[in-house]
Amino acid sequence: MVDERRVSTGVAGLDEILRGGLLQGRSYLVRGGPGTGKTTLGLQYLAAGVAEGEKALFISLTEPTRSIKGNARSMGIDLEGVEFLDLSPTPDFFVQVESYDLFSPAEVERQPMTEQIVNRVEELQPDRVFVDSMSQFRYLATDPFQYRKQVVSFLRFLADHDATVLFASEASREAPDEDLQFLSDGVIELEAGPNGRTLRVIKFRGSDYRGGIHSISISDQGLRVYPKLLPAEYGRRFEPEQVSSGVAEIDHLLHGGLERGTITIITGPSGTGKTTLGLTFMQEAARRGERSVVYSFEEEVEVLRARSEAIGIPVGGMLEQGTLSVVKIEPLEYTPDQFAQMVRTEVEQKGTRIVMLDSITGYKLALRGGDLVAHVHALTKYMANMGVTVLLVNEVETIAGGEFRITDVGISYLGDNIIFFRYLELRGQLLKAVGVLKKRFSDFEKAMREFTITEHGIEIGAPLTNLRGILTGVPYWVGGQDEEG
Amino acid sequence: MGERPVVLALDQNRRNLELLAQFLDREGYELRGVSDLEELDRALEQPCQFSVALLDLTGFDERVWERAERLHEEGVPFLLISRRVGAKGLQEGLTRGAGGVLQKPLRIQELLILIRSLSEG
Numbered sequence: 001m002v003d004e005r006r007v008s009t010g011v012a013g014l015d016e017i018l019r020g021g022l023l024q025g026r027s028y029l030v031r032g033g034p035g036t037g038k039t040t041l042g043l044q045y046l047a048a049g050v051a052e053g054e055k056a057l058f059i060s061l062t063e064p065t066r067s068i069k070g071n072a073r074s075m076g077i078d079l080e081g082v083e084f085l086d087l088s089p090t091p092d093f094f095v096q097v098e099s100y101d102l103f104s105p106a107e108v109e110r111q112p113m114t115e116q117i118v119n120r121v122e123e124l125q126p127d128r129v130f131v132d133s134m135s136q137f138r139y140l141a142t143d144p145f146q147y148r149k150q151v152v153s154f155l156r157f158l159a160d161h162d163a164t165v166l167f168a169s170e171a172s173r174e175a176p177d178e179d180l181q182f183l184s185d186g187v188i189e190l191e192a193g194p195n196g197r198t199l200r201v202i203k204f205r206g207s208d209y210r211g212g213i214h215s216i217s218i219s220d221q222g223l224r225v226y227p228k229l230l231p232a233e234y235g236r237r238f239e240p241e242q243v244s245s246g247v248a249e250i251d252h253l254l255h256g257g258l259e260r261g262t263i264t265i266i267t268g269p270s271g272t273g274k275t276t277l278g279l280t281f282m283q284e285a286a287r288r289g290e291r292s293v294v295y296s297f298e299e300e301v302e303v304l305r306a307r308s309e310a311i312g313i314p315v316g317g318m319l320e321q322g323t324l325s326v327v328k329i330e331p332l333e334y335t336p337d338q339f340a341q342m343v344r345t346e347v348e349q350k351g352t353r354i355v356m357l358d359s360i361t362g363y364k365l366a367l368r369g370g371d372l373v374a375h376v377h378a379l380t381k382y383m384a385n386m387g388v389t390v391l392l393v394n395e396v397e398t399i400a401g402g403e404f405r406i407t408d409v410g411i412s413y414l415g416d417n418i419i420f421f422r423y424l425e426l427r428g429q430l431l432k433a434v435g436v437l438k439k440r441f442s443d444f445e446k447a448m449r450e451f452t453i454t455e456h457g458i459e460i461g462a463p464l465t466n467l468r469g470i471l472t473g474v475p476y477w478v479g480g481q482d483e484e485g
Numbered sequence: 486m487g488e489r490p491v492v493l494a495l496d497q498n499r500r501n502l503e504l505l506a507q508f509l510d511r512e513g514y515e516l517r518g519v520s521d522l523e524e525l526d527r528a529l530e531q532p533c534q535f536s537v538a539l540l541d542l543t544g545f546d547e548r549v550w551e552r553a554e555r556l557h558e559e560g561v562p563f564l565l566i567s568r569r570v571g572a573k574g575l576q577e578g579l580t581r582g583a584g585g586v587l588q589k590p591l592r593i594q595e596l597l598i599l600i601r602s603l604s605e606g
Contacts (some may be wrong), residue, residue: 102501102541102566104590142592 004206007128007164009043010048013225013341014188017201017210022186027155027165029134032190037197037216038168039068040223041190042130043077045166050081054127057163059085059117061136061282075222082364085120087113110140118157127161133168134180148179155183187384190216195368196335199225215337226337229344231381238387240441243354246284249460252275253436253445254417260353261387262441263380267394268421271358272432273453275304277419278315278356278391280458285354286323292354293325293346295339297362301326312457325352331366336375339367343379347386354382356391360411373410380414416440421451425474433464489515490536490604493524493561495552497544505539512597525552529559531555538563543589550581557582562603566591 006021015021022028030038036212046056048387060068065086072079100108121129134151141147158165167184173178181187187202197216201209212228242257251257258264258281266274275294282368296304304326318324325346329339346352357363357376364372376392383390392415412418423430435448448470450461469475492514496502502518509516517535519525522545529552538561541550556563565578570588578586584603587596 100497100498100500101506101543101568101589102496102591103504103593107590107593108504 008048010044011223011225013227014374016227017214017225018204019208022164023206024164025159025162026185026186027167028186029169030166030188031169031171031177034170036190036192037218037223038190039132040218042076042132042166042168043072044222046082046128047077047079049128055122055124056128057085057126057130059087059129062133063085064088067287076220077222083124085116087116105266106140106142121158121161124135125161129158129163129165131167132442133170135175138175151180151183172444215335217338226341227336228342229378231378232387234382235385236387243281243389244284245281246461247280247458249449253449254439255442255444258417259441260389261384262416263384263390263392264419265394265412265415265416266419267396269396269423272421273451274393274421275358276311276453276458278393279308282324282354283313286318290353291323291351293327293352294356294358295367296326296328296358298359301328311453311455321340329366332368334367336367340379347383347388352388354389356393359393359395361395376411377414422470423473424470433470489513491515491517491534492600493517493535493538495519496541501541508593522548522552533559533561535561537600539566539568543568553581564599580601589603
């Protein structure tokens with residue numbers, strides 16, 4: 001039982017949820033309402049079998065072969081080599097049903113159908129079978145007991161022929177399919193809800209699987225699953241070294257820099273330099289030959305590039321070198337699971353070491369659905385486990401004064417480090433100041449420093465140790481240096 | 486294999502007769518299907534060779550009862566088939582000598598068992 005052979009589903013991401021694939025020789029139910037992707041899943045499953053040199057059989061009880069092939073083509077699924085048994089009703093079926101009443105259609109139609117299936121399976125000896133859909137048999141049975149018996153014996157017949165079976169069912173309130181769920185070795189549920197399409201494994205006999213609701217997409221690339229990110233499942237060894245900003249004073253504020261595998265919240269009002277500070281770390285990373293990624297939810301790539309280059313951060317050059325990638329995320333383009341998949345590709349395949357989400361509010365607005373704090377939590381913890389230095393840009397509404405808050409979205413608990421910006425009004429001028437509020441793995445400088453951005457980049461002043469009341473936004477000097485501002 | 490037993494069936498519906506012929510054939514019976522009373526009369530004029538008769542009452546009026554009585558007289562066991570079978574219909578059928586009154590749609594297995602038992606009895 002331990003070493004059962006796994007059969008790939010042919011769906012990116014689904015094998016991962018199933019810990020390697022379906023178990024060979026068993027039968028699985030794919031359930032869901034109309035248009036949720038059951039047939040697409042089945043088609044990809046069969047095509048994957050053919051690609052591995054297996055024999056695959058599609059038993060269609062509802063849709064004619066021609067239209068199935070047409071749909072597959074539009075989704076880029078290659079059905080070359082997949083065998084079809086078309087048991088869908090022909091146009092004259094309608095006429096015939098009308099014309100006899102001595103027996104029920106169930107009794108009249110079942111036998112020829114069963115014979116065709118048996119003949120085809122015995123002749124082909126398929127490794128993979130997809131039945132679309134098993135619900136049709138329900139109407140060919142005289143009562144629920146007969147139906148159940150037929151399904152069981154049909155599945156057993158296929159298992160005796162060593163086929164791994166996927167069968168679809170349309171569940172509705174009038175015809176629930178609980179019975180099929182009991183009879184199968186596993187249940188994959190597809191749903192199309194207001195927050196996008198999802199997939200969930202409800203049951204998987206003989207194997208562990210990844211629970212929860214995962215988002216899926218159906219496009220001309222076929223069906224794809226984006227496994228929900230469970231940070232605890234990921235991790236790798238990395239040096240707990242500090243990452244320098246390349247600006248001596250900032251490193252000084254942080255007592256060295258930001259550690260790898262930590263999450264840093266950069267928070268402050270609009271226009272203070274949060275993104276620029278993040279890019280400074282990335283510029284220094286590029287100098288070491290490391291790759292960074294900015295996910296920009298608000299600013300266009302070109303704008304970010306132009307304004308960074310104006311202050312001496314060579315974003316264009318870094319993009320060309322491949323040490324930086326700036327990805328603009330359009331609103332409602334991705335679900336959180338899809339976005340997480342994209343980040344995983346960066347981290348696991350491209351070796352990205354610093355990731356900045358700009359900004360948290362943008363993330364919340366752009367991604368659809370679900371508990372976004374939980375998604376940010378999972379995504380950032382995952383990255384931290386993978387040794388990535390995570391920068392979360394957070395914009396606060398307050399410009400100066402008012403109540404001091406770290407973030408407006410309830411994610412401050414995630415931050416290992418918190419760097420904050422404030423506007424100060426001093427002698428009738430607006431200054432910017434930067435400080436560190438929290439640092440989990442080292443001590444840090446407790447004073448704030450003046451922060452300016454020039455054409456050469458970030459410039460940091462001396463510690464503002466003689467100022468009082470900084471967090472009020474209207475501070476005053478002490479120690480006789482100057483008069484109250 | 487000797488002569489196959491012949492089942493006589495009256496049914497207005499041609500498709501019903503076709504299906505019946507298929508099922509009976511598989512069980513080793515031959516079907517003589519007729520779809521109106523005149524045809525039935527002609528079939529009965531020949532020396533009787535029927536093991537069992539089936540009369541689907543759908544679409545026929547009381548004149549069908551004369552034929553039922555005739556079958557009874559000639560000693561051909563027969564089953565009545567109807568869309569709805571109430572206590573009254575059942576009573577009426579049995580007094581005319583029917584071996585049973587069945588309601589449509591029929592279960593193929595049950596019909597075959599009845600035919601076998603009537604033809605052997």
